Amino acid sequence: MAPSLEEPTMEEPTQVDFDAPLKAAPKLVAPEPEHCPGPESQAAGTADSCAGCPNQAICASAPKGPDPDIPLITARLASIKHKILVLSGKGGVGKSTFSTMLAHGFASNPSHTVGLMDTDICGPSIPKMMGVEDETIHVTAEGWEPVWVTENLGVMSVQFMLPNRDDAVIWRGAKKNGLIKKFLMDVVWDELDFLVVDTPPGTSDEHLSVNSYLKGAGVSGAVLVTTPQEVSLLDVRKEMDFCRKAGIRILGIVENMSGFVCPGCSHVSQIFKASTGGAKRLAEEEKIPFLGKVPLDPRIGQACDLGESFLEAWPDSPACEAIREVVRRVAVEVGFGGDVLGEGESS
Template sequence: MAPSLEEPEAIADVLANPLKQKPQLVAPEPEHCPGPESERAGTASSCDGCPNQAICASAPKGPDPDIPIITARLENVKHKILVLSGKGGVGKSTFTNLLAHAFSTNPDSTVGVMDADITGPSTAKMLGVEDETIHVSATGMSPVWVTENLAVMSIQFMLPDRDAAIIWRGPKKNGLIKQFLKDVEWGELDFLLVDTPPGTSDEHLSVNSFLKESGIDGAVVVTTPQEVALLDVRKEIDFCRKAGIRILGLAENMSAFVCPNCKGESQIFKASTGGGRALAEEMDIPFLGSVPLDPRIRMACDYGESFFDSFPDSPACIAFKQVVRNVGRQLGLDEKSVLPE
């Protein structure tokens, strides 16, 4: 087995304190240094005369004071679900959009979508509210309402134009994610879906850290059948386990191409190693189902329409409904209340 790139203690510290950065020291740490991240840093007797004393003393310490505020803001959100995948292009945002529309088919359920893909926001476009702006009041920011029971928050609403690039480093992206959780008036929600970017980096660590106290119900991991995608998805599953995030299940997207006319299927991304179902069995996680590739899903997303309303009898819609029912089952919910017939 290849050696780990990081010590287990270092990995645990990053997961527990993802936003905590080591101070930039101007001299090596002396022999009896309590540590630049210690609560006693800069104030211990051994710090006297050290060139780093002022730096260590001014460095932020202790738990994030905004965590209790976030927990209070989200206390009326019943279920918080992350949509993850280590691979880009497998359809995380599409899956998030379909999940949102599926949950909102129950008029008694209220759904929120938070677009945590800061540099590549697409949720607003898929939900048909790309040109909307957000309202800010003394109590916070209001999300954009797509329907009476479906709301979304995205950085897209804050950009000067639709083509503006977000060229930010990690801390600024983390700050915006915190703002989406701390300052947005989500109100009473049955489901809050968080659409994440590819990988296991800043945004994922921040979301997990900010939501840890209020509780994450779990993650839906999305993949496509080919082994190249499964390689990265394995890493995402490992991240969830190390971060203590429950995996609600693995969903296979674009499992086959379904012709809208003849209903014939073609294996576009042929599963050379068994695809998502085999990976779920290998990793001992629930398999939520396979959704075929239907070009009308792309069309519905481009025009900001609900695929469920436009093509309810399509094979992809029928397959995705089963995925939604399986997610509801993992949450311990009544299938009929999650997705009414």
């Protein structure tokens, strides 16, 4: 039996501060004012900006304190060793593609068990890239079972719950938050070495939810994905600011689509010129690790369309070696000891 997206209607989205665990938002009778502290804030209903607000009595009487589901989420995820967020400030930088390759890289060592969670509620693409878009979630007495791509690589996505793969998910923030909570609280991951969490672009609802719900369980850190041009780096700087304000460790930054690899001769041409020094200079300026450059190879897109692992299909390509090196460096940053790729090399 597959779970349904037809859940009871959830309330309107609310502002959430970084230190307050998310809970069901109270039903408001008017839009939140510009300087609203947020209905879940300890100052809700009593702050100076609350005076005269139609929601004042509602916010003042809303439950405060920790979300009672946080301990359940923490217990559910206690057996996952490393939880890695993949973030980008804007769309189109290949973040979801990189997430799949990172997961495949970790899972290339058969001694590892890896999970990949797609929190892009409105634009889930992970199931297609992993070749499991026609699968559905099964519910057992213990909870929701992830879809297993291989024996040691499982996936969870809202796509598995849609009647049609082209159906749009038109939800406000609170309902998105509720589904992410269920992903974390109800999915039976069991013991994992790595859980890769693919997030949508930006710094809003989904990111706040994941951060708030995972605080108790612990987040190893975030990998930021960008392309070389300054217009992409501008948004990555905002993502860095989000991580610092939210207390998320930045594991490093990856420059994706860094040059074009000719499939015939393997020559690398610069398509997106790094006019301001690219991700490497940004990493130096911000004093964060630079994890590497991944060139643009058309076979990566082909592998995603076919639901194949690019690392297995084209193991000798320059892009594949670059991805392997990024996987090694991410493993080092999260404190993983040993040979993460199972190639007989120490990372």
